[in-house]
Amino acid sequence: MTQSPYTPLLDQVDTPDDLRRLKPEQLRQLADELRTEMIDAVSTSGGHLGSGLGVVELTVAIHYVFNTPTDKLVWDVGHQCYPHKIITGRRDRIRTLRQGGGLSGFTKRSESEYDPFGAAHSSTSISAALGFAMANKMQGKAGRGIAVIGDGSMSAGMAYEAMNNAAQAGNRLIVILNDNDMSIAPPVGGLSAYLARMVSSSEYLGIRSLASRVIQKMSRRMHDTIGKAEEFTRGMVTGGTLFEELGFYYVGPIDGHNLDHLLPVLENVRDTSEGPVLIHVVTEKGKGYAPAENSADKYHGVPKFNVITGEKAKSAPSAPAYQDVFGLTLAKLADTDDRICAITAAMPSGTGVDKFAKAHPTRTFDVGIAEQHAVTFAAGLAAEGMRPFAAIYSTFLQRAYDQVVHDVCIQNLPVRFAIDRAGLVGADGATHAGSFDITYLATLPNMVVMAAADEAELVHMTYTAAEYDAGPIAFRYPRGNGTGVPLPEVPVKLEIGKGRLVREGTKVAILSLGSRLTEALKAADTLEAKGLSTTVADLRFAKPLDEDLIAKLMRTHEVIVTVEEGSIGGLGAHVLTFASDTGLTDNGLKVRTLRLPDTFIDHDDPIKQYDEAGLNAPQIVDTVLKALKHNSTGITGEEARA
Numbered sequence: 184m185t186q187s188p189y190t191p192l193l194d195q196v197d198t199p200d201d202l203r204r205l206k207p208e209q210l211r212q213l214a215d216e217l218r219t220e221m222i223d224a225v226s227t228s229g230g231h232l233g234s235g236l237g238v239v240e241l242t243v244a245i246h247y248v249f250n251t252p253t254d255k256l257v258w259d260v261g262h263q264c265y266p267h268k269i270i271t272g273r274r275d276r277i278r279t280l281r282q283g284g285g286l287s288g289f290t291k292r293s294e295s296e297y298d299p300f301g302a303a304h305s306s307t308s309i310s311a312a313l314g315f316a317m318a319n320k321m322q323g324k325a326g327r328g329i330a331v332i333g334d335g336s337m338s339a340g341m342a343y344e345a346m347n348n349a350a351q352a353g354n355r356l357i358v359i360l361n362d363n364d365m366s367i368a369p370p371v372g373g374l375s376a377y378l379a380r381m382v383s384s385s386e387y388l389g390i391r392s393l394a395s396r397v398i399q400k401m402s403r404r405m406h407d408t409i410g411k412a413e414e415f416t417r418g419m420v421t422g423g424t425l426f427e428e429l430g431f432y433y434v435g436p437i438d439g440h441n442l443d444h445l446l447p448v449l450e451n452v453r454d455t456s457e458g459p460v461l462i463h464v465v466t467e468k469g470k471g472y473a474p475a476e477n478s479a480d481k482y483h484g485v486p487k488f489n490v491i492t493g494e495k496a497k498s499a500p501s502a503p504a505y506q507d508v509f510g511l512t513l514a515k516l517a518d519t520d521d522r523i524c525a526i527t528a529a530m531p532s533g534t535g536v537d538k539f540a541k542a543h544p545t546r547t548f549d550v551g552i553a554e555q556h557a558v559t560f561a562a563g564l565a566a567e568g569m570r571p572f573a574a575i576y577s578t579f580l581q582r583a584y585d586q587v588v589h590d591v592c593i594q595n596l597p598v599r600f601a602i603d604r605a606g607l608v609g610a611d612g613a614t615h616a617g618s619f620d621i622t623y624l625a626t627l628p629n630m631v632v633m634a635a636a637d638e639a640e641l642v643h644m645t646y647t648a649a650e651y652d653a654g655p656i657a658f659r660y661p662r663g664n665g666t667g668v669p670l671p672e673v674p675v676k677l678e679i680g681k682g683r684l685v686r687e688g689t690k691v692a693i694l695s696l697g698s699r700l701t702e703a704l705k706a707a708d709t710l711e712a713k714g715l716s717t718t719v720a721d722l723r724f725a726k727p728l729d730e731d732l733i734a735k736l737m738r739t740h741e742v743i744v745t746v747e748e749g750s751i752g753g754l755g756a757h758v759l760t761f762a763s764d765t766g767l768t769d770n771g772l773k774v775r776t777l778r779l780p781d782t783f784i785d786h787d788d789p790i791k792q793y794d795e796a797g798l799n800a801p802q803i804v805d806t807v808l809k810a811l812k813h814n815s816t817g818i819t820g821e822e823a824r825a
């Protein structure tokens with residue numbers, strides 16, 4: 184059937200099988216429609232836009248040429264997967280992206296057979312694709328592993344660990360390096376410079392202008408012997424040595440927006456490659472949407488926006504963002520202390536390190552997506568007398584746990600950990616939630632762990648950390664804006680291991696750690712209205728605990744409730760351990776611990792997420808009332824939870 188040029192092809196493509204029924208010459212139109220659909224969808228939901236815009240043609244070409252889902256397509260990070268979602272059966276739900284009950288903003292195995300591997304943290308794709316390739320090979324099944332990884336994500340060591348191990352996969356492993364010369368911020372480091380040299384070389388420009396001739400030459404060579412294939416990789420490209428040394432056939436650089444280039448190259452690789460192949464594709468982040476193309480961050484992550492103007496929806500911020508309070512405070516402290524320096528792993532704006540960098544560029548280090556290196560680098564700086572702040576999101580610090588233990592804590596080095604995005608984070612969902620840092624840090628000898636209840640506390644904690652040279656110290660704070668409290672003119676050095684009483688009562692004591700303090704105070708109001716005199720303490724420290732304060736409150740109150748934005752094993756566990764070790768719980772004291780549940784909480788509005796977690800004021804009140812009603816002796820766990 185002949186199509187009129189204006190018939191929407193996207194309406195005919197629900198899955199890649201439909202796509203593969205189209206003629207190659209129809210794919211340009213399909214890609215344009217896909218791009219328009221994606222822009223429209225993200226304008227209503229918000230989300231990651233720039234990266235997906237840059238891979239529209241690549242998405243179409245991969246699904247057209249390869250046999251997905253038998254061939255396992257693994258998107259690195261997964262923030263660029265919206266076009267992929269639209270043509271893999273999820274177009275009808277694409278406007279639910281990142282909302283409660285809606286599609287995830289990343290790839291997710293439970294969502295689709297076309298998402299063979301979930302992601303959101305970077306640089307896992309080559310390892311996972313290699314795993315798929317090897318499993319299929321060993322089981323005698325069809326199916327390649329195809330990893331699509333960005334230039335920013337290629338800065339992490341894990342990508343090289345995987346490539347170093349790839350030879351055994353033979354031609355079942357294909358790595359597509361999507362080089363848009365951008366991370367969230369401009370990319371940094373030697374690898375980025377290497378890729379830029381390859382792309383900007385005159386041969387590449389020549390190749391672009393002589394595309395059809397090159398493709399002919401390529402396919403001829405690809406059908407040749409292995410020796411000729413070697414010649415192809417070397418003759419055809421402008422670089423690639425690094426990847427060749429790691430055992431890959433390097434193909435590229437290729438214009439990733441030109442389907443006439445992409446399709447034959449992918450077909451050739453599919454049909455003729457002898458070993459693992461790395462295809463270097465050059466794309467533009469934000470491609471095809473002028474406001475994104477013309478912006479500094481290429482609309483990496485956006486709120487809802489006006490499609491015509493590109494104008495982003497503004498929420499009236501009542502208070503400064505925590506990350507900015509941190510960055511500006513640190514910058515100010517560094518004005519008079521030249522030992523202070525800041526390290527970010529590719530998140531300068533997200534962590535507020537960009538604010539520090541403006542004032543102190545020579546003491547700012549963006550190390551790329553390399554959290555492990557960031558921590559050990561900070562340890563080296565600390566060992567030599569600097570005062571390094573490693574500013575890393577809670578979820579990404581998970582990656583550097585052994586470095587925290589082995590390089591920092593065992594040597595008792597004064598690395599300062601500024602842990603942003605602590606607690607639940609909303610639309611990014613479970614992969615980005617900062618759920619575990621209290622647990623994984625407060626268990627470590629030598630480590631001090633603080634949590635800021637509001638932005639003024641964050642100022643004090645930043646200062647306290649700067650002044651603390653006795654060993655490692657961490658302070659955590661949530662995503663988003665502060666509570667609106669006035670910021671202190673002069674920061675206070677907090678006494679290590681001492682909390683504060685925010686409100687004094689006699690019957691119930693809520694021990695809060697971090698920014699649940701607002702909810703704890705609301706709960707106290709409700710309890711007071713019910714005639715239950717309530718104390719609220721902001722413990723400030725998960726480690727060391729303010730044992731004097733806790734013991735005093737335990738001796739004088741009937742119910743103790745701990746509240747924290749973290750998993751089991753954190754504040755509540757430490758308080759209970761202290762209380763039972765010292766016999767404080769021996770006389771029927773009712774202690775309850777409110778913490779994140781033992782489940783992964785999906786993307787949603789943070790208030791709803793905290794409802795689900797049972798950490799909002801009404802649930803704190805409920806917990807107290809239940810504790811007072813039940814004399815917990817003799818009831819089963821199930822009854823107690825009911």
Ligand SMILES: Cc1ncc(C[n+]2csc(CCOP(=O)(O)OP(=O)(O)O)c2C)c(N)n1
Nearest residue numbers: 234303304305333334335336365366367529
């Ligand atoms: C381990 C880890 N650290 C940091 C991030 C935050 N992050 C998400 S996307 C991104 C940039 C990725 O750049 P690139 O791979 O080039 O993809 P692009 O956005 O350019 O398409 C970063 C730093 C992450 N997802 N995972």
Ligand SMILES: CC(=O)[C@@H](O)[C@H](O)COP(=O)(O)O
Nearest residue numbers: 260262303484533604611662
């Ligand atoms: C994909 C990714 O990891 C980042 O883009 C992340 O979504 C940023 O989160 P924030 O918006 O909290 O900085």
Ligand SMILES: [Mg+2]
Nearest residue numbers: 333334335365
């Ligand atoms: Mg990139």
